[in-house]
Amino acid sequence: MANVYDVAYDLEKALRNSDDFQALKKNYDEVNNSPETKVLFDKFRDIQVALQQKQMAGQEVTQEEVEEAQNLFAEVQQNETISKLMAAEQRMSMIINEINKIITKPLEELYGPMAEENEPQQ
Amino acid sequence: MANVYDVAYDLEKALRNSDDFQALKKNYDEVNNSPETKVLFDKFRDIQVALQQKQMAGQEVTQEEVEEAQNLFAEVQQNETISKLMAAEQRMSMIINEINKIITKPLEELYGPMAEENEPQQ
Ligand SMILES: [Ca+2]
Numbered sequence: 606m607a608n609v610y611d612v613a614y615d616l617e618k619a620l621r622n623s624d625d626f627q628a629l630k631k632n633y634d635e636v637n638n639s640p641e642t643k644v645l646f647d648k649f650r651d652i653q654v655a656l657q658q659k660q661m662a663g664q665e666v667t668q669e670e671v672e673e674a675q676n677l678f679a680e681v682q683q684n685e686t687i688s689k690l691m692a693a694e695q696r697m698s699m700i701i702n703e704i705n706k707i708i709t710k711p712l713e714e715l716y717g718p719m720a721e722e723n724e725p726q727q
Numbered sequence: 728m729a730n731v732y733d734v735a736y737d738l739e740k741a742l743r744n745s746d747d748f749q750a751l752k753k754n755y756d757e758v759n760n761s762p763e764t765k766v767l768f769d770k771f772r773d774i775q776v777a778l779q780q781k782q783m784a785g786q787e788v789t790q791e792e793v794e795e796a797q798n799l800f801a802e803v804q805q806n807e808t809i810s811k812l813m814a815a816e817q818r819m820s821m822i823i824n825e826i827n828k829i830i831t832k833p834l835e836e837l838y839g840p841m842a843e844e845n846e847p848q849q
């Protein structure tokens with residue numbers, strides 16, 4: 606029987622060597638090696654995080670904040686280096702989600718039927 | 728280069744065949760095959776989920792609800808079948824966390840330094 610952690614390390618290696626991770630790394634370095642681009646990207650990330658935190662805390666997001674985020678998003682979309690990084694990040698996020706779905710399938714199969722079975726009782 | 732999804736499926740298989748998952752499955756079946764135990768376990772799970780949802784929604788949890796949860800927890804702890812299942816679930820949850828830490832290490836290495844680097848600016 607293959608050891609779970611051994612296979613997890615194999616997966617880490619496969620992910621690290623994948624074209625998708627290598628592209629992400631390259632795009633990330635490109636953004637970080639261009640000071641102007643990095644400032645714009647950090648600003649966009651910071652406002653994204655700030656708005657998310659406000660929403661999660663149930664605080665009201667002002668019209669001004671929404672507009673600032675929209676303006677930055679428009680600016681960011683016109684920057685090719687950042688656009689490429691964001692596309693690579695989205696792709697990596699999708700891959701990680703797929704991997705998680707695959708490896709938690711045994712648990713889903715175990716717990717899935719119980720949840721359905723219980724539905725009518727509630 | 729190993730395909731990421733092929734290795735993810737290998738990991739799923741290793742997890743499914745692991746002693747820890749097989750023990751979880753056995754303990755889970757034992758709880759579900761004993762109607763009295765299942766009722767107690769479901770009741771405990773339901774109150775846990777309800778309290779968690781209340782806390783996440785920022786709603787107040789009453790003293791009565793806390794006591795009900797504590798009483799059920801005491802009852803559940805004295806039930807050997809449930810105790811074994813809960814220990815197996817905790818162990819599986821730890822394994823999944825470890826796996827996630829291992830496979831997201833390349834991303835942590837990529838993004839970790841950026842976060843530190845930015846700290847003094849904020
Ligand atoms: Ca920042």
Ligand SMILES: [Ca+2]
Pocket residue numbers: 723769772773
């Ligand atoms: Ca239930």
